[in-house]
Amino acid sequence: MTTQGLPSPLARLIENLERLPGIGLRTAERLAFHLLRVERPAALELAQAIRSLREELEPCRECQNISIEPLCPICADSSRDRRLLMVVESPKDLAAFERSGHYRGYYHVLHQKWSPLDGTGLEGSATDRVLARIERDAVKEVILATNPDAEGDGTALALEARLRRAGVPVTRLARGLARGTSIEYAAPDILLEALEGRRAQSSSSD
Amino acid sequence: MTTQGLPSPLARLIENLERLPGIGLRTAERLAFHLLRVERPAALELAQAIRSLREELEPCRECQNISIEPLCPICADSSRDRRLLMVVESPKDLAAFERSGHYRGYYHVLHQKWSPLDGTGLEGSATDRVLARIERDAVKEVILATNPDAEGDGTALALEARLRRAGVPVTRLARGLARGTSIEYAAPDILLEALEGRRAQSSSSD
Secondary structure, X not given: OOOOOOOHHHHHHHHHHHOOOOOOHHHHHHHHHHHHHOOXXXXXXXXXXXXXXXXXXXXXXXXXXXXXXXXXXXXXOOOOEEEEEEEEOOXXXXXXXXXXXXXXEEEEEOOOOOEHHHOEOOOHHHHHHHHHHHHHHOOOEEEEEOOOOHHHHHHHHHHHHHHHHHOOOEEEOOXXXXXXXXXXXXXXXXXXXXXXXXXXXXXOOO | OOOOOOOHHHHHHXXXXXXXXXXXXXXXXXXXXXXXXXXXXXXXXXXXXXHHHHHHOEEOOOOOOEEOOOOOHHHHOOOOEEEEEEEEOOHHHHHHHHHHOOOOEEXXXXXXXXXXXXXXXXXXXXXXXXXXXXXXXXXXXXXXXXXXXXXXXXHHHHHHHHHHHHOOOEEEOXXXXXXXXXXXXXXXXXXXXXXXXXXXXXXXXX
């Protein structure tokens, strides 16, 4: 109760900030006093940005990515390749692929992962949406682009099992050494995956 | 530009969060996605708490502490001792003294410190307010309760020099070993202050 003795609007803000992940009481206090000191428009802009986030965004009716329009710009772009469907965990992962500029298919955003330790499984509705899209768009390949960690692997496995009945090829992103990292500092399980996934060197024809 | 490819309300919130002290891009993203996932009322409550902070609070016209009313509850409490005036750096310091329950005088909140490296000095208006209050309330002692660090010491010294002409005794908080800490882990400058401020042990009369 160290917000005791502070005026209620300040105490209430500290309590609200403290509920955010990774924000303890000290940080919440520091942020609240910062918001008390900064120019008023800067503080009100943050408040408005939080409101807008929840008032202007909704899930895209096709891919579930967060969107301002009912249909997100990617799903609305008919020039993309309908035969490719990439399943990602989060809008951030989708944004990363878009920034890389190397993917021209469509997406499905799960917004969840398979995490049995937290008691969260994959909702059937996610699979149903992917299956419906495979059928409607005659998808030729589903790329499971989940993160290369235990939860991502679990999510991919759970999805793969359910998608197999659609009879469409399901692929996963390549695993191995990430370009620019060094073997010296790579964790043992990274080296194991790099070894297990090794490929024959194409013979140089001269 | 890793907010690129995200819908504008989300990108705008991430940019706003990133302006907060100690919040980098990664944390700003994590917080924004958290606010996207939590129950809508929880997100809107945080937005409203920030608005209220800047719309409901103002400086108390007497002590400059942040307050809902033009006159804060402490200054409005006529049962306190008008002859004591404690100068603190921030509302948090005031709240700490109030929680301790050991002080029954009034306060003046500086909201600033003397920090020549940052180019901030003490505004004359702060001293003027303290001097005016000393005269009006016939204050018998001004306690400079600034923090025991370089900036707090500088603030106290700067204030002391200006208050001396009021002819009122100016005191500072005691310095030494903090109760409950251990000599073993005390920094050298703490031990120096504890040594320099040593007092004669009162003889036990038996």
